[in-house]
Amino acid sequence: MTNTTVLYQHGTLALLVPGLLAGTLTMGELLQHGDTGIGTGEGLDGELIILDGTPYQVDSAGRVNVVADAFTLPFANSHFAAYKPLMTVIAATRSAVEKQILATAEQPNIFFSVKLTGTFTDVTTRAVAKSQPPYDSLAETARHQSIFKRKQVEGTLLSYYAPQLFDGVAVGGFHHHFLSADHDFGGHLLEFGQASGTVMIQTFATLEQHFPVADAAYQHHDFSQDNIMADLHQAEG
Amino acid sequence: MTNTTVLYQHGTLALLVPGLLAGTLTMGELLQHGDTGIGTGEGLDGELIILDGTPYQVDSAGRVNVVADAFTLPFANSHFAAYKPLMTVIAATRSAVEKQILATAEQPNIFFSVKLTGTFTDVTTRAVAKSQPPYDSLAETARHQSIFKRKQVEGTLLSYYAPQLFDGVAVGGFHHHFLSADHDFGGHLLEFGQASGTVMIQTFATLEQHFPVADAAYQHHDFSQDNIMADLHQAEG
Numbered sequence: 001m002t003n004t005t006v007l008y009q010h011g012t013l014a015l016l017v018p019g020l021l022a023g024t025l026t027m028g029e030l031l032q033h034g035d036t037g038i039g040t041g042e043g044l045d046g047e048l049i050i051l052d053g054t055p056y057q058v059d060s061a062g063r064v065n066v067v068a069d070a071f072t073l074p075f076a077n078s079h080f081a082a083y084k085p086l087m088t089v090i091a092a093t094r095s096a097v098e099k100q101i102l103a104t105a106e107q108p109n110i111f112f113s114v115k116l117t118g119t120f121t122d123v124t125t126r127a128v129a130k131s132q133p134p135y136d137s138l139a140e141t142a143r144h145q146s147i148f149k150r151k152q153v154e155g156t157l158l159s160y161y162a163p164q165l166f167d168g169v170a171v172g173g174f175h176h177h178f179l180s181a182d183h184d185f186g187g188h189l190l191e192f193g194q195a196s197g198t199v200m201i202q203t204f205a206t207l208e209q210h211f212p213v214a215d216a217a218y219q220h221h222d223f224s225q226d227n228i229m230a231d232l233h234q235a236e237g
Numbered sequence: 238m239t240n241t242t243v244l245y246q247h248g249t250l251a252l253l254v255p256g257l258l259a260g261t262l263t264m265g266e267l268l269q270h271g272d273t274g275i276g277t278g279e280g281l282d283g284e285l286i287i288l289d290g291t292p293y294q295v296d297s298a299g300r301v302n303v304v305a306d307a308f309t310l311p312f313a314n315s316h317f318a319a320y321k322p323l324m325t326v327i328a329a330t331r332s333a334v335e336k337q338i339l340a341t342a343e344q345p346n347i348f349f350s351v352k353l354t355g356t357f358t359d360v361t362t363r364a365v366a367k368s369q370p371p372y373d374s375l376a377e378t379a380r381h382q383s384i385f386k387r388k389q390v391e392g393t394l395l396s397y398y399a400p401q402l403f404d405g406v407a408v409g410g411f412h413h414h415f416l417s418a419d420h421d422f423g424g425h426l427l428e429f430g431q432a433s434g435t436v437m438i439q440t441f442a443t444l445e446q447h448f449p450v451a452d453a454a455y456q457h458h459d460f461s462q463d464n465i466m467a468d469l470h471q472a473e474g
Contacts, residue, residue, distance in 0.1 A: 012402060014402050106456065106457060107456050108457075108459075108460075109448070109455060109456060109458060109460065110448045110450055110456070111448075163460075164460065164461070165249060165251050165405055165406060165460065165465070166406065168402055169402060169403065169406070203450070204448075205447060205448055205450045206445060206446060206447045206448070207444075207445075207446040207448075208443060208444075208445055208446075209443060209444040209445075209446060210442060210443045211346070211347045211348075211441075211442055211443070211444075213347055213440070213442045218346060219343065219344050219346060219347070220343060220345075221346060222345075223345075223346065223400075223401065223402065224401070228402070
């Protein structure tokens with residue numbers, strides 16, 4: 001069943017804040033819900049990006065690995081790709097690209113995905129290093145992240161947009177992951193200088209929000225003691 | 238396909254705040270996602286409660302009507318019932334019932350439904366009066382609600398619990414609708430004195446959040462100008 005109007009999400013962004021980082025879904029299961037997606041591994045083991053059914057992991061050493069079906073994740077999104085052309089951008093900054101997408105799509109209150117394929121300058125990405133149980137909080141883990149830079153690179157920016165009401169469930173606004181065309185550079189996108197290429201969009205009628213119901217640590221955690229929004233905006237901003 | 242681990246939701250609670258009250262889903266469509274549920278009609282036309290596949294509306298005159306498949310709703314929940322016994326309560330206040338459910342279920346971070354069937358004292362419900370386009374905001378509409386009271390009544394309390402992270406998407410915490418056993422009294426529950434009866438629970442692994450994607454007013458609305466949380470807690474508290 002490949003419903004292209006459904007965005008699947010496992011876990012919530014918020015559960016990363018107190019370090020509920022057990023891998024509660026396998027990549028094999030995630031791929032049943034889509035051929036395109038993003039996520040992170042157990043213990044915040046790198047940055048995942050799924051393109052055309054292949055799950056790539058950018059680890060904290062900057063290596064790009066294809067992960068096995070048994071690889072587990074605490075948080076991930078996937079969907080079946082059915083993108084439509086939205087616009088072309090030429091030497092556009094990240095901020096300009098985001099504004100143009102929102103102005104063109106005019107759909108700030110639903111989830112959608114965009115894929116920008118082209119040439120990027122001054123790309124900065126990050127990948128987090130895997131922590132072991134007892135897991136670090138997101139704020140602690142973020143201190144051990146690696147930063148990677150490329151002056152100019154061809155590649156694909158895969159992004160999800162979430163309405164602000166869902167900030168904390170997902171990243172409110174845009175959440176970008178990047179993979180180079182040569183599959184040798186990528187990660188969670190922090191910034192780029194300028195992008196030139198094609199922007200495709202896919203809108204979703206439904207968010208299929210799946211919870212890690214078998215994970216006792218998640219089920220019993222008291223989130224009221226966490227600074228969810230402050231820590232997320234610090235780490236994902 | 239009757240997956241009893243899925244809670245379906247159409248619309249968000251937040252969209253009621255600025256008065257985005259067009260009926261964007263039919264009752265017939267809602268019933269395809271469950272035989273049990275709650276909701277409100279177009280223009281906040283009463284309080285809906287679906288039990289065993291029958292959709293009852295408590296209107297602002299206090300009448301209980303069975304609505305047709307063509308009846309439309311801006312916001313609703315439904316699921317296929319597969320409740321399990323949780324506990325028995327005897328002369329328990331609403332606050333005590335809610336605390337006992339949370340203490341017994343120990344699942345504050347996932348969505349679940351409870352059904353309390355028994356005898357209730359001092360029940361207070363409300364039902365909102367339907368507004369016409371251009372629709373009133375939730376705060377304005379709430380001023381025109383009707384309040385109903387019963388000293389003692391047998392009936393069913395149908396409740397959904399949402400994790401606090403989803404406050405605004407749904408009602409964070411418990412959201413209760415009531416229907417009397419005689420089908421002559423009900424609505425959105427504001428308070429009861431004491432309840433004696435059986436509490437059943439059904440937990441959900443997935444929230445299937447569906448958006449009114451065909452509604453231009455929803456798609457283009459600027460929610461950043463609304464006091465979503467303050468108005469919701471005023472109206473739904």
